[in-house]
Amino acid sequence: MATTLTATEEFEKVILSESLVVVEFFAEWCSPCQKMEKFLQDLMKDSKYKDKKIQFYRINVDTLPGIAKMVGIGALPTFVCYRDNRKLDESVGASKSSLKKMLKKYM
Numbered sequence: 001m002a003t004t005l006t007a008t009e010e011f012e013k014v015i016l017s018e019s020l021v022v023v024e025f026f027a028e029w030c031s032p033c034q035k036m037e038k039f040l041q042d043l044m045k046d047s048k049y050k051d052k053k054i055q056f057y058r059i060n061v062d063t064l065p066g067i068a069k070m071v072g073i074g075a076l077p078t079f080v081c082y083r084d085n086r087k088l089d090e091s092v093g094a095s096k097s098s099l100k101k102m103l104k105k106y107m
Contacts, residue, residue: 001041002056011067014057015082020106024058025068025078032094033077039096043103052107081106 002024005011014021024040026033043049044056061068061076071080071087079099081088088106091098 002044002058004058004060006063008064008067011057011059011064014055016085017055017082018084019053019055020088020103021055021057021082022103023080023082024056025061025071025073025076025080026058027061027076029062030076036077036094036096036099039099043099049103049107054103054107 005014005023011023015023024033024036026037040056059067061073075092077092077094079091079102081090081102083106089102091102
């Protein structure tokens, strides 16, 4: 399961990674987010992604609204890719194919 970040400092630290970091911005009440949760868990177990050492994290926008605002999150779920403290790309909505396409682009 992806680690849920609970503090701004945690977020700032994980996006410094040289590895690909994927952060899902979600809310408990968001039904598309709930649908993507199982898909994300399966994706994390898939050797194609696991072997690339992609780091997956989650941020609840209701718990950390400041980060969501800073990143410019306008819809849920939103998946954002980072590497070396740089935002690379994002995938908005519950599109499995869009998320896979984005990951493939940066692996």
